[in-house]
Amino acid sequence: xxxxxxxxxxRGVVTTRYPARPDASARFLPTPPAFRVPALTRETAAxxxxxxxxxxxxxxxxxxxxxxxxxxACGRCAAEAPAAVQSSGEFELAATGRSELIKRIPVRxxx
Ligand code: SF4
Numbered sequence: 001x002x003x004x005x006x007x008x009x010x011r012g013v014v015t016t017r018y019p020a021r022p023d024a025s026a027r028f029l030p031t032p033p034a035f036r037v038p039a040l041t042r043e044t045a046a047x048x049x050x051x052x053x054x055x056x057x058x059x060x061x062x063x064x065x066x067x068x069x070x071x072x073a074c075g076r077c078a079a080e081a082p083a084a085v086q087s088s089g090e091f092e093l094a095a096t097g098r099s100e101l102i103k104r105i106p107v108r109x110x111x
Contacts (some may be wrong), residue, residue, distance in 0.1 A: 005051050022065060026091065030073040033066075034088035035105050040064060044081050045107045069085045069101035 008014040018025045045064040049057045056070035057077060078085040095101050 015019050016042045027089070029091050030075055031088050032068060032071045032073050033075075034090075035064065035094060036067070036084050036086070037106060037107075039081075039084040040105065041084075042086045043106050044084050047080055048077045048085065049077050059107070060104075062106040062109060064107050066096075066103040067101060068103060069098060096107070 002066075018026075018027075042059070042062075045059050047065065049059050051057075053074060053076065054070045054072050055066045056072075058065050073091070075087065078087055083105075
């Protein structure tokens with residue numbers, strides 16, 4: 001710790017170079033989910049909606065509605081159905097309107 005402190009004072013750099021350059025530690029951050037549509041059945045979508053603690057996932061007809069604005073990137077959905085959900089690896093999310101954060105993902109009709 002002391003070594004890093006002294007190095008920072010000598011070089012005048014006390015933070016990473018982000019956002020000018022990607023920070024290597026970013027790959028360890030939890031990120032919101034990405035969905036694999038071919039593996040997303042109605043049964044899986046219902047399980048995902050029931051698993052999500054923040055209410056970011058809900059089913060609506062033949063769609064899984066994903067509210068990115070409510071997602072806390074907890075990873076429970078990916079743990080529940082790893083064949084249908086994986087971590088997106090993307091944490092730099094921004095939108096100019098709330099409605100842009102609502103994603104509608106088609107769900108296969110069978111179980
Ligand atoms: S990562 Fe967590 S909060 Fe986000 S959609 Fe999945 S279960 Fe919900």
